[in-house]
Amino acid sequence: MTNRVDTFSVQSPEHYNWAGENSSENKYSISTVYSKKFSPKNTVDLGFSFDHYQVNYADSQYYKTAYRHFTDGGSSFNLIRAFAQWQHKFNDKWISYVGGNYLLFQLNNTYSVDPRFGLEWKLASQQSLNLGFGLQSQTQPRMMYYVQTPLPDGNYLLTNKQMGLSKNRQLVLGYNYLITEYLRIKAETYYQSLYDIPVSTEIPQYSILNEGTEFFIERQDSLVNEGTGSNYGLELTLEKFFHKNYFFLVTASLFESQYKGFDKVERSTSFNGNYVFNAVGGYELSIGKLKQRALLFGLRFTWAGGRPYVPYDQEETLKQGEVVYDWDRAYEERYDDYVRGSFRFGIRRNEKKFSSEFVFDLQYRANYTYVYLYRIDVTSGAIYQSFRMGFYPNATIRIQF
Numbered sequence: 001m002t003n004r005v006d007t008f009s010v011q012s013p014e015h016y017n018w019a020g021e022n023s024s025e026n027k028y029s030i031s032t033v034y035s036k037k038f039s040p041k042n043t044v045d046l047g048f049s050f051d052h053y054q055v056n057y058a059d060s061q062y063y064k065t066a067y068r069h070f071t072d073g074g075s076s077f078n079l080i081r082a083f084a085q086w087q088h089k090f091n092d093k094w095i096s097y098v099g100g101n102y103l104l105f106q107l108n109n110t111y112s113v114d115p116r117f118g119l120e121w122k123l124a125s126q127q128s129l130n131l132g133f134g135l136q137s138q139t140q141p142r143m144m145y146y147v148q149t150p151l152p153d154g155n156y157l158l159t160n161k162q163m164g165l166s167k168n169r170q171l172v173l174g175y176n177y178l179i180t181e182y183l184r185i186k187a188e189t190y191y192q193s194l195y196d197i198p199v200s201t202e203i204p205q206y207s208i209l210n211e212g213t214e215f216f217i218e219r220q221d222s223l224v225n226e227g228t229g230s231n232y233g234l235e236l237t238l239e240k241f242f243h244k245n246y247f248f249l250v251t252a253s254l255f256e257s258q259y260k261g262f263d264k265v266e267r268s269t270s271f272n273g274n275y276v277f278n279a280v281g282g283y284e285l286s287i288g289k290l291k292q293r294a295l296l297f298g299l300r301f302t303w304a305g306g307r308p309y310v311p312y313d314q315e316e317t318l319k320q321g322e323v324v325y326d327w328d329r330a331y332e333e334r335y336d337d338y339v340r341g342s343f344r345f346g347i348r349r350n351e352k353k354f355s356s357e358f359v360f361d362l363q364y365r366a367n368y369t370y371v372y373l374y375r376i377d378v379t380s381g382a383i384y385q386s387f388r389m390g391f392y393p394n395a396t397i398r399i400q401f
Contacts, residue, residue, distance in 0.1 A: 282298040
């Protein structure tokens with residue numbers, strides 16, 4: 001990925017290169033899965049994957065009187081993962097799953113062994129309960145291991161390279177009911193306890209858990225695995241499988257997402273919108289003498305709660321002439337709710353050896369993207385909210401052989 005950002009301002013009317021990046025990632029993977037059914041009651045699954053990365057990161061930004069090089073280097077490393085699972089059927093109603101995952105991150109030789117356990121109870125021929133518990137470990141965003149800390153002599157130090165894995169304990173309880181052959185309802189509740197999360201000693205309200213909601217990942221250095229977090233919620237699903245020319249899927253999610261930074265104060269994460277509602281449906285009308293063509297119609301709707309964010313410090317921004325965030329009020333304010341609706345229509349033609357499909361998708365998106373949503377004018381302190389691509393039409397041509 002290569003990009004360059006130039007800019008000018010009232011203070012500096014001549015445009016100049018404000019920021020730039022020239023980064024690359026190459027990944028080579030091999031994986032295999034082996035499954036063996038030893039008896040009608042016992043099945044074992046084994047899996048292994050090997051990923052080899054070749055990465056190079058270089059990005060900088062003009063800060064006050066000089067360029068700050070956030071990353072400037074790379075290397076090669078391997079990520080090795082393996083899993084094993086044993087499925088045992090006690091009888092027609094009870095099934096258990098016992099297993100574990102192994103992960104080795106060879107960039108800094110961190111590893112984990114994570115056990116998993118699951119239990120399924122068939123209440124009746126069309127109803128079941130499932131319970132699951134397990135540990136899960138994951139690496140950090142790869143670029144974050146190469147973030148540099150500037151030293152007084154002008155050199156840099158890789159203070160993130162020894163970051164450990166993030167850990168998660170999770171418990172899941174689910175219910176599944178096949179009301180009819182074509183209609184299903186599902187309910188699932190969950191709890192996740194996150195620990196060993198990288199946080200910042202310099203900005204004690206920061207946590208890497210909040211990365212991923214914005215276009216740009218903050219290059220925070222000197223991170224330590226001393227943060228925690230929690231997620232819990234309820235998910236409901238009503239699904240009508242395709243039958244008699246139509247289908248629909250409705251989902252609702254209610255949740256809470258919290259974290260603690262280096263200061264040990266509990267706050268909402270940047271993902272904590274509290275609720276998401278989705279609905280999608282479609283209808284096909286066969287036409288033509290041989291019913292080889294079909295008119296396609298579809299509707300989709302999304303409504304999600306507004307995300308929390310870190311507000312600007314208007315007073316300090318004006319004083320310093322650059323963007324300053326008010327970390328003391330981190331994630332106390334929220335954006336407006338996100339709403340999107342779309343209408344889809346098109347035509348499909350089925351031939352003996354292939355099928356072709358031509359579809360229009362007309363979308364309306366309120367608060368389409370937060371990349372352009374929230375900005376501050378460093379000369380006046382005025383905060384602007386802008387919305388891009390509210391109406392977004394597109395067309396798709398698909399040919400399948």
